[in-house]
Amino acid sequence: MSTTLVSLISMGMVGSVLAAGLVYASKKFAVETDPTADEIEEVLPGANCGACGYAGCRAFAEAAADGKAPVDGCPVGGVTVAKLVAQILGVEAVEGTHRKVAQVLCKGGRAEAKLHAEWIGPRDCRVAQNTQNGSFKACSYGCLGLGTCVAACPFDAMYMDENGLPVVIEEKCTGCGMCVRACPRDIIVLAEEPQGVHIRCRSLALGKDVRGVCSVGCIACRRCEKECPVNAITVEDNLARIDYDKCINCRRCVAVCPMNTIEYQEGKPVLKKKRAS
């Protein structure tokens, strides 16, 4: 017998014996995994960010397969992933897949709002807020414009415009809320689409004082409150507030606001839910 043949045979024999052993072991130690969960995990973004409230994508997939988690529970994947998950679970489509998008509730950039001084410290709103209460800006409620929210955004969905205000790129925003937590002045909120009417001011100062420091702040004139047909807007502590649950996007408040504080922003279309039988 030639050496080649011997080596081929011995190698093959050893390999087959080990393979047989492994086959036996894999049967014996088989771990049952839910195939549905596996499928769902496939379509998830796989970032393991935990924004859904579960410990990673695998945990969410398992919960969704058990019906414990909503199909649209992944805020990062948004509508696309919700659709796919719904498909896997045999649920037709999803109602209330309201994508949450960050909204910046301040319009007072460099052109609109007064500055007492120029900030030359670190480019971090939290530093400015915690050291001098952000007093370089005349309005003590408005955006400091140092871009802490932009730096906090893990999805590159925000940028600072030339006017010194953060802008949310709606298509990229996943509603993770990192910017909301980063903002020391609580200017950013998460609003569910398709809510398009936003009162972009957080100032609790008297109307007269607001006028003194900003050309687009809420002066609590109550015109929007009177105009609203569904009582979605209430003025309290010198600030108009909107109840997103009541608002019907009629945009009448946008038209009457003398300061142009109220804005309408087109939302993205939303899926409707229907459970398959």
Next chain:
Amino acid sequence: MELFFIFIGAVLVNNFVLVRFLGLCPFMGVSKQTETALGMGAATTFVMVVTAAITWLLQWFVLEPFNLPFLQTPIFILVIAAMVQLVEMFLRKTSPNLYRALGIFLPLITTNCAVLGFSLIAVQSAYSFIQSLIFGLGAGVGFTLALVLMAGIREELKFADVPKPLAGTGIAFIIAGLLSLAFSGFAGLV
């Protein structure tokens, strides 16, 4: 008595990680927590002991009689890979947490040079079957010892005031060097 010397020799005098510098990848990679270090050590020890038995049989009943010394490395790797697969399945079933904690380092035992290294050394030294087993056990225990020592130190290190440029892997490398230096003190023990 000879078996005892082989064991001590593999654990301390010629510690596979700290003296022979084999298997450094998991040594740095899985030595952040004592618990996972212990699990990794146990898994590797198991692979080593079983591999010791199988490779000894293969070496003296297949490779030598048929005169196939050139097949040594591939066939040993084959055995090691199969054993690692076995351990992986076993761990996945019995301890999913440890399985997750070990992560990529578990399948990487396959390419852990400490395992291949010790089986080649065992053959070179012409150990008997029992001696090979004890040598494998010693190699595994020595590997575990190095990992656990390192993990213990690194756990304490979290509370230490490490100079900024050295924090993390830098200081870990320095400690690995010091540990290795300390182990060189065992030279001549056996």
